[in-house]
Structure formats: C-alpha cells, structure tokens
Amino acid sequence: MVGATKQFIRRPFVWKSVRLGIIGAILAMAGMAIVLYYINKTFPELELLANPILMVLLFVLIFTLGIVITWISTHFATQRFLNLKTDELYY
Numbered sequence: 224m225v226g227a228t229k230q231f232i233r234r235p236f237v238w239k240s241v242r243l244g245i246i247g248a249i250l251a252m253a254g255m256a257i258v259l260y261y262i263n264k265t266f267p268e269l270e271l272l273a274n275p276i277l278m279v280l281l282f283v284l285i286f287t288l289g290i291v292i293t294w295i296s297t298h299f300a301t302q303r304f305l306n307l308k309t310d311e312l313y314y
Contacts, residue, residue, distance in 0.1 A: 233301045240297035241290055248289025252282050 259278075263271045272278065304312075 240293040244293030
C-alpha cells in the first residue's frame with residue numbers, strides 16, 4: 224500500500240489474530256473446565272474446585288495470555304515484512 228503507515232497495514236492482521244486468540248482461549252478454558260469437572264467427580268478427595276476464586280483467576284490468566292501472545296507474535300511477524308525493501312520481498 225503506497226503511503227500507508229505501518230500501523231494501518233498491521234491493524235487488520237492484529238485484530239484477526241486477537242479474535243483467534245480469544246477463540247483459542249475460550250476453547251482452552253472449556254477443555255480445562257471439562258477435565259477438572261471429571262477429575263473432581265472421579266477423585267473428590269483432590270478438591271480441585273474447592274476454591275472458586277483461584278479457578279476464576281486461572282481462567283482470566285488463560286484468557287489474557289491467549290490474547291497477549293497472539294497480539295505480540297502477530298506484531299513481530301508483520302513488522303518483519305513491513306521492514307523489508309521491495310527488492311527483498313521478491314528475491
């Protein structure tokens with residue numbers, strides 16, 4: 224894109240990756256909740272779900288990391304290509 228800023232070019236890639244990070248985090252939380260439920264049902268003496276605040280903090284951490292990791296990786300990946308000169312792109 225002629226005349227476009229790097230941020231303008233990078234923005235759609237970053238938003239797409241953030242959406243994918245959110246979906247991945249939700250799937251990870253759902254999978255972890257299912258596994259913890261069945262482990263707690265099978266082995267009640269472990270008391271994995273005894274502290275709900277800890278579980279909420281864990282889910283928030285997973286959700287946040289899912290977004291942050293994808294945002295950072297997309298930022299660096301797009302930055303690499305935005306810094307190339309035209310001759311370096313095609314050879």
